[in-house]
Amino acid sequence: MRRLRVMARAIARLRALAGVGTLGALAVCGGADAQDRASLLPATSAVPPPASVGPARSAANSLMLNGFTLAGELTQGGWLRGSVPRGTRALTLDGQPLAFSPDGRFLAAFDRDAGASAVLSATLADGRQVSAPLAIAPRAWQIEHVAVGKRPGAAPSAEFERRRPLELAQINTARAMDTGAQGWTQDFIWPVRGRISGRFGSQRIYRGEPGAYHSGLDIAPGGGVPFVAPADGVVILAAQAPFTLEGNLLMIDHGMGLNSAFLHSARLLVKQGDVVRQGQVLGLVGMTGRATGPHLHWSIKWKDRRLDPLLFVAGGGAR
Template identity: 35%
Template sequence: MKCVFPAVGLAFAVFSVHAADRDLQLPDQLQQGQLVVGHAPKGAKIEFAGRRVLIGDDGVFVFGLGRDAPAEEKLHIRYSNGKANDVVLKIAKREYETEHVNGLPPHTVTPNPELMKRIERERARVAETRHRNDAREDFEQGFFDPVENARVSGLWGRQRIDNGKPMAPHFGLDFAVPNGTPIRATAPGVVTLAEMGMVLNGGIVVLDHGHGVSTTTIHMSRIDVKAGQKVKQGDIVGLAGATGRATGPHVHWAANWFDVPIDPALLPKSSDFAKAP
């Protein structure tokens, strides 16, 4: 797939290295929680946060900035001629509100030791899906919301207080929808996990979009796909529900770059990418 950078919405700065074929392209504005889409010159190698970054044949690469990423990070690039350079990335800080959620099933907030062991096993299974580093570039089609015209009822990154107990930040974007609302694949991908009955997640579907990018929907009442299945953008993967740790029917949509949670609201949109000439 040819990488064509967004015509609108994501402006790019070029870090010039003498010759045009050695230009590194990155967005000119970065913030915490962002999936960064860049373009590398031919033959370059890139490392970020201690990880070798996969670069497509078209030069596209991605990396994720965490919720609390520092004000500066370094992107290490080695060019085909052997020369290397550290690009200093300036990352804008975000402010996150605290959100109180009451009425959750008590066993999902304060599980007993035996249930906690099950929760840890389920977390490990979900984490395993985020180790993939496929060369597919499905993320280049851009993303849209998993449900149409829905009210956003929960923002990404907020500190959560569940049933009065401080919890981890909310790493998802919530959409308030009726039970049984169809959930769409937000971009093309491969199903890496599709399972009902998890303690916290309830019904869960994880889609891998290549280069370590994945998206997840949870609290589903029904799942219509299976692990290993390829899906197109817009395919129905299941129905919304209130399974797992939830107070009512909604869609919790999460995104990751490997194990780094990404704000789904900052994913590149389908409309951001210009069509190849």
């Protein structure tokens, strides 16, 4: 709720300055700079436009635009929760079908490299279409330019080549599961507190050639420290033996296509199929798999989009 109150106050300031309504992708701790703000573009609809066009502040924690109720972090790696206009029978994001609950709530999210805009579109029972164009704020990622080329890695071992396809198949099967979990509706909490040793989206450029970006958030509280569920969910994968890269891998489905993965655990305390509650201990921080020290690598995906865990928790926010 603190994020939403801060967002609402920032929206009011921005509207006063710019003369238009905006939905900010704002940090909980004091807001965000201009580069990290996201706005709602002028609203359009296919036929005919509603009587009131443009966002209006309806409560301390949301904005309304053409019948949509919207709140979230409209930025690369961010997310959006909302409710559809009354009478909606179909919903799309950029032309792709988007699920919504029987009471009209939905979740959408934006990849690390998402473009500058997206469009929500609802088809109403009478055939009308109502749209909400969104502006997705760019992020200033932590980029390191290296003056040398990429070093070729060691050739994968025969054991790795044998095991890795089986591990990836388990991960893909888990991500395809729909458990009906409702954690996606909650405000997430930190799974563990500690030093941030790696940020989502950080990347090295080797003489102009991009390396893979970091797909999660690394938290280093020390080995053996318990970590907890950031939101309600269902365990969709609990490695029975350490994976080659991820080590003791745990995956939690939060519903609506949103899932968390926790890597390198020393020990897992839940099993596949378990229903877990926010704050429940899931395992112990470790350094199994490919890790140089004990830490929790926490990644979040919505469908095939990688998201920034910092944008889901208090004290995070676009950076």
